[in-house]
Amino acid sequence: MSDASVSAVADALDYLCLAQLYLRENPLLARPLTSAHVKWRPAGHWGVCPPVNRMLAALGPVQASVPDGYELRVLHGAGHAGPSALAHAYLTGRLGRVYPDLIQSPAGLLELVSGFPRPETGGEITPMIPGHLHTGGQLGAALAIGQGTVLDAPRRLTVALLGDGECETGTTAASWLASRALRGTGDHGTVLPVVLLNGMRMGGPSVLSTLSRDELTAYFTGLGHQPVYSDGLDIAQLRQAIAEAVADARPLGVPGPSSVLVLTLEKGYGAPAGLAATPAVHKTPLHDPASVPSEFDLLSEWLASYRPAQLLTPGGRPRPHLLPALPRPRPEPGGLSAPRGCIAASTQVADHASGRAFAQVVPDVLRARAAQGPFRVFSPDELASNRIDLTDGQGRTVPWAVEVLSEELCHAWAQGYTETGRHALVATYEAFAPITLSLVQQQLKHRSARRHAGLAPLPSLVYLLTSLGWHNTFTHQNPSLATALLAGGDPSVHVLTPADPARAAAALTFALRKLDRCTLVIADKHATVQHPLETLDEELRHGMAIWPHLSAPGPEEPDLILASAGDLPAEVLTTLARRLRDDRRELRLRYVHIHDLTALAEEDTRSLALGPAAFTHHFGTTAPLVLATSGHPADIHALFGRRHPGPRLTVLGYRDPGRPVSQTHLRQLCGLDDTSLWHLATTLIDASKEIPAP
Template sequence: MWADLARRTNRLVPDASVAAVADALDYLCLAQLYLRDNPLLARPLTPADVKTRPSGHWGVCPPVNRILAALGPLQAAVPDDYELHVLHGAGHAGPSALAHAYLTGQLGHAYPHLHQDAAGLRELVVGFPRADIGGEITPMIPGHPHTGGQLGPALAIGQGTVLDAPHRLSVVLIGDGECETGTTAASWIATRALHGTGDHGTVLPVVLLNGMRMGGPSVLSTLSRAELTAYFTGLGHRPVYSDGLDIHQLRQAVAEALCTAQPLGIPEPSSVLVLTLDKGHGTPAHLAGTPAVHKTPLRDPAAQPAEFDALSDWLASYQPTQLLTPSGRPRPHLLPALPLPRPEPDGLPAPRGCVAASTQVARYAAGRPFAQVVPEVLRARAEQGPFRVFSPDELASNRLDLTDEHGRPVPWAVEVLNEELCHAWAQGYTETGRHALVATYEAFAPITLSLIQQQLKHRSVRRHAGLAPLPSLVYLLTSLSWHNTITHQNPSLTSALLAGGDPTLHVLTPADPARTAAALTFALRKLDRCTIVVAGKHTTVHHPQETLDEELRHGIATWPHLTHPGPGEPDLILASAGDLPAEALTTLARRLRDERPGLRLRYVHVHDLTALAENGTRPLALGLDAFARHFGTQAPIVLATSGHPADIHALLGHRHPGPRLTVLGYRDPGRPVSQEHLRRLCGLDDAGLWQLATTLTDPPKELSA
């Protein structure tokens, strides 16, 4: 379909229209970087028209503009039941994205002060870099489902967008410097892991082989044409080349690439378009090919006469009045190559009955092991609509049996030994409105930290732009430190994410497998959250579920079966966050009740760590009265967590109870040790906990005179 559409639009839309759009994009990018007045050169340019401190990035714009112009007729002709997405790996092409959104009218639709008129054009040019929208590619610019600048995951994210979406084409623009990143390098061949996993859409990678990174030549640019062809062929791709100088040839190359592009998951070579237009094309000759083209090649044209003359000639070479009318609208000959604005997709319906559904799952899971109940939750979710599980070769190890009756993996569960790819595929999937889960070892999850943080930034910008909520980002971290060798012990992902302070983050620490099943059910129903579920695969201890509703709603609950009844301050408060901590502290609580029946005990389970945060800083942060109701005002507290104790201290912030709080959690042993030794080191062995509890609750001994 896509190849036929490209060939048809190549016949119907004149090359001159596409070339004019490319020139208009180049001009508007340059004007945004340099001009503070006279946006159409309606009068002779003067130094007063030029910004005194130009900022932004020119180098990536000309290659991006050629591709956007070539895709324009195709985008305009896409049938209503098909979608074409453009994802930018480089966030620096913000001027291109703004210029394109202005020419199509999308920018003015979202921001009336940037409407296609004289005032809107002046605001576009003079206001860059914009304080309201920014100067990089983000969802603040209409039509951009991906925030550029993450440097690496764009191709894999594009692959995620087309999974289970045969109607979708994602064109991914990748810088040649970005091709040096591990995530991009792995993305080419990793598509083999998607063979036989469903009916998918198509990805057309476009490598912007402009020859330079920010500071010098890219590695990819050192390959000869024969070596480059051999490289892509070996990765399962058929390269199609264009220098972008001849618009007709570029459009033919796009059509040729689409002709041989295969839907994702088809075990045949697919195409990659390689655009070799030089970085910063159009830059004054004395600066071409130098690192200066990366940002603003002319550093201070307002004050340097030679630079001013060069800028004046450069701007005039585009003949802007032949491209835009005095009222700031595209000239008629550009219109056939410009797509019309498309409305943002409808939002997902708000989830209802999350707590009820989750508690029902927990009741059915009661008393059964992780290996039974968690796969059941995932299978049930897959039956409800589009859903995928991504795991770095660890499903069987994590006791997640997602195979069919013949022992073959279910098509909606994909394994590839690359954490970044798992995240990026899940990101592309969720950013296009579908639900996904990443399941991995706790120790290896920190590899994806930067990608998670970038997606949280992206989601925050989406909310600021008023866009509809999307499915949550959900991770299941299992194979925890307590049962692993030293190389497989690292609970630091949650530490770093909590330190970031994102209000949508929830770190769930269920006490048993039934609560893990409930936590996953709950997390996969919610929208626009980032939920990390931390749950061991070995846990066999189960706890009463009478407080599960409260744990899901508020993230914390007092367990009455281990708590002394009645009001008043207890003698000791035990609080668990996680399954092994709950196993250890409930064992301690039962022994205290048996051997010290007069001790007034309160037992609290923290199901969501963010409930401990300072009042008002997170949605579930306990209010002052609720915090005192759980943690008292004078009693000693022993809180055990699956993660680092520092996480708890940091969350509590200014309302930290001080010396009456003892936090126990993972401590790096510094060398290989047994599981029993690790528990003793962390203070979570039975003997150590008993000694701590008795020390905290024994009355002080009087010294003899």
């Protein structure tokens, strides 16, 4: 493999990036460039492209030589490298296989260049560009996501390209040491971090760039990594550095220092004199070359310096001397088939769990899932606290469960694991889960783009939120993750609020078997009250059910409707229902349990949203309705939307007390103590009887 081939690929990538940013015609400079060939409003990012392009070019021969059964994946931390990803996918032919109008042809090349950023692919790295399992720009998570991709995959090498600005984030900082938490957890693949130390963030010098070479070496060595350096200017030296770094990289969890490649090519390398290594190159360093003659002259000279006709044929294909440095086509990984019988399997689990406590049934569900194939539990040092005992006979945590005191790492590991087709669960305190909100939302955007691209579904993102605020201190009360995700409106989000431990076991089983969802299972580790399971099938299938053992028979409008969402609400409202039935035998009562909050949503906005008839069947038309949730009352009001029951609805749920209070006082403040509920219910019943019939 010649260095000349690698150098030519790097030049071709640089040229295609620049052409995407600036040209709307004449993509190979086959005729003299004029201002009419230049875009009026250049858009995109140049600065990160040159170092990324050198890495992609130098890794091409490595990818081409990977034996069958082994895999090398490149994971981009910088979403701004979209032009690089598109250019590389074009040169390898992968882009044209997905988008026929972008095949290697004169028309395809013109569309690639003139159409950037096209709506179908965007201008940044997303799954719309084939081969990308991570949406770049999810700042700080790339290294940890890369680690998640190689767990239980000993034949996989993931090369994670990290911006030096990204290295300033807490998530990246935690990731360097994270492999130590993976010791003894199985056979894993290898991650090679590549720090693109180009010296600049968006608006100024990066922190890493202020360190001397000796200080950088001391920093990485202290983190357990052996740095290998390259400035990227000499392709032969860069390839040697990559070979050395790959050889010295250790599989995750293996003790000893593992390598990190530090590429010091300046930001925006190749830009006109005075612009490279300045904030000007972050985006398009020449702002208006179509109108400003001096900028046009600089652009014309810059484009011509790559000699594009020597890199690409008039037919838009890479010339033969580039081909040895391009990875050979490999089949795209197949998707997963949705398992059948989710509801039957879940109800069977619930039947077995009936009458047992959370601490007994939840570990059983997770152990059963682990016995079925690749599966991981990630928890921020809270399994024991959350009463999830996943230890073996010697008291050691099972290898497939990993604890590390970082919510972000747990999420990112689970993200990398599920994005490569395996199932995972994040188990954490409800109050601490919002730390990962941005990461969850970015993954939801990534999954949405995957669906839009027609890619096969993947295992769901599943969170078990327990240690709820109702039994915790003031600082440990925050149900906001569900609030934020519901507000986002993503139809793949489901918030399960099981009424008891048996239903929690069923909900977990169900969530872990479904594909392409984001499911929060909210279940308190203290829950003990068991309710009849006769309606569980309906709860799983439709998101809610009327509980007949507490409801008057028949379709007539009741005098009062009680609805619970969650185990504590089910405990207090069923106690109220029994007291009402005993004290007011003439009362027509209807009791509804909401197993999935999204079933409350406006029709056609979510998969389980009730139609008009079903909505009326559950919630009536005139009866007072008291709905208790373990989360924020605002979640319920927002979900009801335009079909909100109006003043007949009273929603009770968590309200921040503003200061530390006892658990008993918290229930009183939120109206969920027995006295407050009795007063509310009887007042509503008596008031409704005083209203004359229409």
